[in-house]
Amino acid sequence: MGRVIVITSGKGGVGKTTASANIGVALANTGASVCLVDMDIGLRNLDILMGLENRVVYNLVDVVEERCKLRQALVKDKRMPNLNLLPAAQTRDKTAVDADQMKKLCEELKSMFDFVLIDSPAGIESGFQNAIAGAEEAIVITTPEMSAVRDADRIIGLLEARKDEITQYRLVLNRLRPKMVANADMMGVDDVLEILSIKLLGVVPEDEDIIISTNKGEPVSGTDNTRSGLAFRNIARRLRGEEVPFMDLDAKNDTWVTKIVNFFNPVRV
Amino acid sequence: MQQLIDWLFKVPNGTAAVTAKDRMRNMLVHDRLELPAGKLEVLEEELTAVVARYFDLEPDTTRFDLQQMDRKAALIANFRLVRSKC
Numbered sequence: 001m002g003r004v005i006v007i008t009s010g011k012g013g014v015g016k017t018t019a020s021a022n023i024g025v026a027l028a029n030t031g032a033s034v035c036l037v038d039m040d041i042g043l044r045n046l047d048i049l050m051g052l053e054n055r056v057v058y059n060l061v062d063v064v065e066e067r068c069k070l071r072q073a074l075v076k077d078k079r080m081p082n083l084n085l086l087p088a089a090q091t092r093d094k095t096a097v098d099a100d101q102m103k104k105l106c107e108e109l110k111s112m113f114d115f116v117l118i119d120s121p122a123g124i125e126s127g128f129q130n131a132i133a134g135a136e137e138a139i140v141i142t143t144p145e146m147s148a149v150r151d152a153d154r155i156i157g158l159l160e161a162r163k164d165e166i167t168q169y170r171l172v173l174n175r176l177r178p179k180m181v182a183n184a185d186m187m188g189v190d191d192v193l194e195i196l197s198i199k200l201l202g203v204v205p206e207d208e209d210i211i212i213s214t215n216k217g218e219p220v221s222g223t224d225n226t227r228s229g230l231a232f233r234n235i236a237r238r239l240r241g242e243e244v245p246f247m248d249l250d251a252k253n254d255t256w257v258t259k260i261v262n263f264f265n266p267v268r269v
Numbered sequence: 270m271q272q273l274i275d276w277l278f279k280v281p282n283g284t285a286a287v288t289a290k291d292r293m294r295n296m297l298v299h300d301r302l303e304l305p306a307g308k309l310e311v312l313e314e315e316l317t318a319v320v321a322r323y324f325d326l327e328p329d330t331t332r333f334d335l336q337q338m339d340r341k342a343a344l345i346a347n348f349r350l351v352r353s354k355c
Contacts, residue, residue, distance in 0.1 A: 146289055146296075153297050160340070184286040191290045195297060197340045 002033075002110040005117050005239070006135035006166075010151030012122030014143045015174040018210060018219075019232070020119035021049040023139070026221040026236030028083035032114040035074065037105075038088035039131040040121040041096055047087050051078060051217020061089035061096045063105065070108060079222065084113070094127035106134025115239075124158060132162070138169035139201060144176055144187040153196055170201035172235060177206045189246075202235035203246065204228050298335050298342045309335065316346060325351040 007020045017040070024036040038046035041061065047053045058073035063086070070086075077083035086109075089096060109116045120131035132138065138159050142152035152171070159169050173192055180186035187195075189203055207228035213220040221232035234244045313333045320326065327349035334345045 146293055149293055150296060150300065153300065156340070157301065181286070184284060187286050187289050187293075191286065195290065195293050195337075197337075 002113045003115055003137060004106045004110050004135045005115065005137045005139060006120050006132050007117060007139045007141060008120035008128065008131065008155055009122065009141040009148070010124060010155040011142075011148045014141050014148050015204070016122070016141050017045050017049055017119055018214065019139070019141050019172055019174065019204070020117055021046060021219045022221040022229070022232035023235055023239070024050075024083060024115075024117050025077075025080070025219040026233045027115050027117075027239065028077070028080045029222065029233070030236055030240060031082070032240070033082045033084075033112075034115045034117065035084045035086060035109050035113040037086045037109070037116060037118045039102075039118050039127065041088045041127065042090065042093045043121065044088040044090045046119050047075070047085060048217065049214055049219060050085055052085055052087075053217075056087045059087045059089040060105070061092050064097050064101045070105075070112075094121065094125070094130070097130055099130055099133035102130045102133040104134075124154060128155075128158075132159070132166065136165065136167055138166050139172055140169055140198065141172045141174050142192065142196075143174050144181070144192055146187075149187070149192055149195060156196060156198060169198070171196065171198045172202045172204065173200070174204045175206045176203055200246065201238055202231055204231040204235075294337055295335075298337050301340065302342050309333075313346075317348075320348050323354055324348070325354060327351055 007016055007023070009016050017038075020036055024034050028034045036046060036050070037060065038044055039060070040046070044059075047056050052075050055075045057075075058068040060073065062068045063070050063073045074084045074086055077085070106116060106118075118131050118135060121127035140152050140155055140159070142148045156169065159166050171193070173189055176189065177186060181188040189200065193200055205227050207220070207226060209220050209226040210228055213223070213226075219232075220226045220229035221236070223229055237244045313331075316333075317326070317331055330347075330349040332347040334347075336343045336345055
């Protein structure tokens with residue numbers, strides 16, 4: 001039986017879909033079979049990030065309403081046959097499925113895959129409730145901005161209220177800018193962890209390569225030589241139970257000494 | 270030259286992160302309790318009145334502090350007692 005993990009944030013635009021795509025690719029690269037589920041019904045985007053938008057035929061709502069078999073709706077990744085996408089419907093809205101239908105769908109998916117990653121829509125309403133309905137674990141994504149952290153806190157509160165179903169949740173701190181943190185212009189990893197009292201799964205630095213990879217439809221975690229890609233690969237390894245050390249991104253003050261040290265020791269995440 | 274020295278030995282001087290963290294702490298402790306604005310002040314007044322029935326309090330020294338402890342909140346009250354009224 002596989003693991004059903006929901007990726008959620010509360011606030012929109014903090015990188016849920018990007019994280020879903022990248023963690024999915026990174027997990028598939030470790031050899032696991034993975035299904036990415038786009039639960040953002042009406043605002044479908046995960047297919048674009050994966051570069052699979054031209055291959056979508058059926059979608060999640062078609063499966064739930066029995067217009068097709070589950071296997072027919074799954075889109076195989078271009079590069080990795082063990083990575084699959086269940087796309088969202090683009091022409092429907094969040095009310096097209098309910099929590100019981102999601103639970104049933106997740107049961108079926110986890111009998112087929114090692115990892116079922118659910119990309120949740122923003123907000124705390126029905127779309128979010130449906131996205132977490134079949135999940136056993138959660139990844140909470142936030143950026144170090146106050147509004148994103150506040151929304152993440154709300155999500156954590158809602159996840160905690162479902163302790164029986166969702167047994168563990170961990171944080172991914174996305175779009176961290178180490179230089180701003182070092183100058184005390186922005187909250188760092190420790191600040192956010194202390195405020196939210198949550199376990200850390202990973203830290204992803206702000207990285208222009210993300211924009212480039214999105215445009216290409218090839219998630220960064222599938223390619224070498226990007227800091228964000230490495231961060232997502234580390235997250236995947238931690239999800240598989242490996243102990244991967246966190247490098248302290250906050251601690252560097254930007255003096256010429258640290259600049260030289262950093263030059264020889266590129267930041268790791 | 271001064272600019273070069275400043276650049277070489279630049280020390281962090283921002284305070285935005287500290288401000289953000291303080292504001293967040295305060296905000297979340299209220300969010301989590303779903304505490305309507307002004308209620309805490311009423312509680313503080315009432316608590317002070319109760320304690321003042323039993324003790325003479327040193328004027329203007331009573332302090333209330335709402336703190337975060339893990340994901341729970343703690344209300345810490347500090348009364349300076351002069352003598353018992355009982």
